[in-house]
Amino acid sequence: IASRLVCEWGMSPALGPIAFRQGGGGFLGEVSQMQAHSEMTAQRIDTEIKQVIDTCLDTATAILTRHNRFLHKFAEALLINETMDAGEVDIVYQGYLKERKLERLLTDQRGHEEHTVITSTTTQEPMEDVS
Structure with missing residues (x-):
């Protein structure tokens, strides 16, 4: 190709x-062509x-x-079912998309929580000297 x-x-x-x-190999009576360059x-x-x-x-x-994770999920589904129609493939794919969305939400939430903790610890008032 x-x-x-x-x-x-x-x-x-x-x-x-x-x-x-x-240049061709002369398949089925074709005449081999000379290289023109x-x-x-x-x-x-x-x-x-x-x-x-x-x-x-x-x-x-x-x-x-x-798409490595989806391909592994698809392979697992094929090991269980051996054959799948388009609807079953779509079910596996939609499940994979939901899983990715949940992971992104959890990652965003953890990032927000870490940002909040860092911000709150850096903006605290300095401790007074009690001596």
Whole structure:
């Protein structure tokens, strides 16, 4: 897919909207095409293809990391039920969202309580000298 994005569909910002012919393997009577670009361009194409793949890998890793807890909950539900329809997946997801919301509320509440304690201890009157 990355190769087709860059070579056939011209979806590389660095190379522009140009279709580059690539030599084929001669599948079902196709005639192998000669390479119509220089070695330097071929290297740029390879670099662009690698960049597309690396970007997609980074995006996929970020998505999986961000939703890791949900994926584990989903896997647990699948271990119990083995198959799930869309409604059951939605139930697991909604439960996960409620759990996250509760955690955020508790975190905000703890942060507010800590701020209140810190503020009240720093604004106390200094103790009088009784000697």
